[in-house]
Amino acid sequence: MTSLALAIAAVMYLRGDAGGRVVARDLDSNGSGKLTLLSKSYTIDRLYQSMMGPASHQQNIHLVDNDKRSLLWLTGVRCDLVDSDGKSTASQDFFCHSNLTFATLPDGSKPEPDGRTACAEGRLFTLVPGRMELSLPEGFGVPVYSDELLDSFTMALNLNHRGQPVKLKFRTCVLFAQNSSAASNEMKPLFRRALYAYEPIDRASPHAMCMGGDTAGATCGPFIGKAASNAFLASIGKTNTVHWLIPPGHFESRVDVTDQFDLPYDTTAHYVTGHLHPFGRSVSLVDATDNKTLLTIHAKDFADRLGVESIDQWSSKEGLDLTKGHKYELVTEYNNPTDKPIDAMSIMYVYAKDKSFRAGPNSVAWASRPR
Secondary structure (H helix, E strand, O other): OHHHHHHHHHHHHHHOEEOOEEEEEEEOOOOEEEEEEEOOOEEEOOOEOOOOOOEEEEEEEOOOOOOOOOEEEEEEEEEEEEEOOOOOEOOHHHEEEEEEEEOOOOOOOOOOOOOOOOOOOOEEEEEEOOEOEEEOOOOEEEEEEOOOOEEEEEEEOEOOOOOOOEEEEEEEEEEEEEOOOOOOOOOEEEEEEEEEOOEEOOOOOOOEOOOOOOOOOOOOOOOOOOEOOHHHOOOEOOOEEOOEEEOOEEEEEEEEOHHHHOOOOOEEEEEEEEEEOOOEEEEEEEEOOOOEEEEEEEEEEOOOOOOEEEEOEEEEEEEEEEOOOOOEEEEEEEEEOOOOOEEEOEEEEEEEEOOOOOOOOOOOOOOOOOO
């Protein structure tokens, strides 16, 4: 899981130009805060497929303008596209993704000095088409310290517009609460897992279902076996990709993500969402040990143009049981109505209760520390 995360982080660092600025840092009397970022200006002058558009990387950002080290709780993030003036609303169709991460080095790795909150892949929040806002359930948050530097990476796409060039910027609002404040409300810590479906390159898929029948471990219809972008060629090992091509018709796959989950103990999930490309129908988390579908995230496409209109989110204060030692699978369903292959991804973002985090000036005891 760590090698995958670092590979993707390195790609995103190399593709992004520096730029952008902090617009505002707001802190209410009850301790709730908001950091507002504005990216550099992007020019949309051609079609850009997923992972191919202009991008930028805002680095070394502090949530608060304060030298005193304090514990903060990330509670959500939202992003919208604005015109080059930074104020007027632009079409949201040009949104590819945005990532909020701990600060990264040029090779994609992250420094972990004493006192650094550990994180499996350095990534805290990801927004995608159809899910440009993420809000953790009340009373839950991701812990960070005020002196820990963050990065913001944004990328545009264009699946439809063929007219005059469009200039736009990404405006990102990061929401947080100060510890020991009314807004923190005795927060419960969460850690994040990103679970990636993947497919082999240049060979038959062992993950797909119903090749020559309905037996799990085969594919529905012919398989392309080719990465959809150079960025993610060989992104899980040397022979698999998380950005693949699928043929016309129905596609369903079942991929073991137990190692990616890497649960340190029995815990509970409290927020889940996902990422699918156009014509993606759903991504489900299955407890294969109990032969039980735990939850399904559905996607809905625009009716009048290419693109994802909405992606489900699941949120619960009570939580969903996750068991260490169980086998977990990601089941992905696409339906390609065209007569050509389409590019596809399938990711599930899971925020689970962190039982090992202990607040302190030098705390690095977070469940998602790489092992």
